[in-house]
Amino acid sequence: MPGHVPYGYRFVAPVEKRNLVLGHFEAIAQRYDLADTLLSCGLHHLWRRRAMRRLHLRPGDRVLDLCGGTGDFALLAARIVGPAGTVVVCDFSRAMMHVGRGRAKRAGMAERIHWMQGDAEQMGFADHFFDAVIVGYGVRNFVSLENGMREISRVMRPGGKFLAMEFSIPTSPLLRRLYHLYSFHLMPRAGRLITGTDAPFRYLAESIRVFPEPKQFQAHLLDYGFQNAAYEPLSSGLAVLYSAATPQ
Template structure:
């Protein structure tokens, strides 16, 4: 039986969502970092630092950067984990990881970051092999969120920690009005100007609006076994950091 899932405002077969998401990132990989910086007005740099603070990472840690993209979180984690640590960057898009490898080389952490192409919901990684899992703007793209959380829980060691950062809807009404206009009128146009295509940015705007509210994500994390599940809104709710721990 065909299983269906949300792709923005549409309901499509699960296999189609994987294919479409992969196509988006393969297309914009070369210009992804520039688009990320410009279209978030640089806020994502602040948000990533806050997420790293919530991770409580220690030297020597084994870290998984899931939905790693070009590896921003992987590079930050590699610096904290140090030469005795290990960071695995896992992403579905080879083109994104190729761009990430170049960044790791420029940051002189290539020997600490290992790149693995894979599906976040069906990882070919060993059970209980990581002290921490980071996900940057990735859980919204899971085909089935429940399955993705189960996989993250599986690869975490007892006592390990998940920190996931995701886009959300602003809390204040007037900011929300401006955000809606920006998302649907400006973002696709600006995204096409930078990357050559507007479709990934239209999907982004729609997917943020159909993604469950932070309270629902917190509840789901608890149901999937995460202790101390919590969320922290950033910049009036433009982004949210989710966190939880695996029981000892």
């Protein structure tokens, strides 16, 4: 439909997609971290550590954890960049960031991480401010992929590093069949038991399948002006790390 955007398998008005996705995160914020760990069988912790190693952050870097939610990447980044660095979480869900602030306080990182409620496609940051931008499982939720990626490029310094982690479809045919069964039948039921609702998990399963395949998203990054775009499948393709840089 003209002017509409994909929300899972449906097409909706842009503002409706934003509100629906926001509603999902607001509803499950208190149990999001538990659900993430249980439904990924703990693999997301390994994936995040792999992502941080690939990013090659240094003390003093300025890092944006975009769509950062409860701050998983921000906590890892803050330990690397140290007191001289800057770590900012930007997310549109106030409830998710409220949980994240509590986590940061318990980890002794409350003073090192800044939190800003905002839209990834229209951020209130200065041009070329960040040395690195990380997006964990958030690119699928952009209303406009092009607008979101160009906005990310705008806030990155020349030569800055971009990294995104997204769920994907496994490469093995057998694992792919099992994954379809898990994501469409078992995951929504387990998600409802953990969080009280299954709608976010049904959307998750659908949004993974309508997101561009890894080679396509790599090509999009180049189209949007990034350089050295690459991707790395994790755990037989259950997740993918995308990396790129802004031109020097």
